[in-house]
Amino acid sequence: MLASKEVGVIGLGKFGFAFAKALTELGCDVVGVDRREDNVRRAQDLLAQVYELDATDEKALAQAGFQDLDKVIVSTGSSMEASILVVLNLQAMGVKNIWVKAISEEHERVLYKLGVPFVVFPEAFVAFQLAHRLVAPGIQEYFGLGKNVVTREIVVDKWTGKNLRDLDLTNTFNVQVIAFRHSGESEFRFVPQADRALEQGDVLVMLGKAEDMMQIENF
Template sequence: MESLEIGIIGLGKFGYFLAQRMMELGHDVVGLDSNPDFVRRAQDDLTRVFQGDGTDRTVLEQLGFQNFSNVVVSVGAAMEASILICLHLKELGVPNVWVKAISWEHEKVLTKIGADEVFFPERYGAQQLALRMTHPGLIDYLPFGMGVLIQQLTVDNWAGQTLRQLDLTNKYRLQVVAIRHHPKPSFEFLPQADTMLQKGDELVIFVQEEMLKKIKP
């Protein structure tokens, strides 16, 4: 994957953790925050960190934020500040501006002024928790408006049959992406259609949420 140079404005909890993770993934991260404590905390972890007012367009220009392909705005509950920063970034020509929202109204305004992606960390976290509580074995939920789950299943009723015989894609709109044959410790990815299943095997699947209750593996 090509290394990216990413700007993050707002180094509170979310912005700081995001910046750390992006650095772990091998990308360069330039951070900006007006809080000197947040700047000191991040200065040894990020590529570059600056203290300054992100709502000031001149500051953004001087620091070169217009040169980033992706800028994340995460300024906590400061709705007015995030809107102004987003507006400046789009006027400066940043192609991808990601903004943290705190309400539905906030999201609407950000979308209208040109934010490319608006996200609610709390909403996403709550969705994940609710799904994990109600769907045991859930690995992840893909938030594309399609209700797609990444789910782990243990084979019982399907034992002694191949994936071809089970015809899971046509029956359940289900795609098997990995198998761990019991008692092996590791998964085999993208299994072939003639792979035989045994009781206790573990499957990782993509599946529509509404189909999950119909599946008896």
């Protein structure tokens, strides 16, 4: 189980509520917010803290303590405008680790342009996975490389200016960097060069055992 962390979930509709529930089951202390009373009431007995508020109001988010959270997930339903306003509020508050549910490809592109490190497009992801499983049965076994083998995305911060050869992640942590994405871009590139200097906001995708991935947290 993951170490306990405080995570914020903005928007407690179907996706946001399911995400918050899964995080709670993984041992996270979840702070949830929603502007709808029924969504707040449904989550009150499940989450550590729940607030009924409008997340497009930066002062309201600050009063709920979102500037102090490790990670924040934004799932504001069908409003692209509201989602963007919430992201801008979080960035103004100094929150760096932001995950956002996109509702369209246009929304996804805008979020990446805003510097959001992680964009989730559930419908497109599920459709892609199901289509591949239908056309080529067994392709999901690509991830079945062994017990507890996972991929992990890490946003470059402390590693800015270093390169993969300097970090030597393979020998130090038994993980392999398999792809990377420049900050502000939406497409990943594969087989990264070992001598390329990493830039602030770059995203690295690593493959390895879950227990090894967790050791990288404070590296």
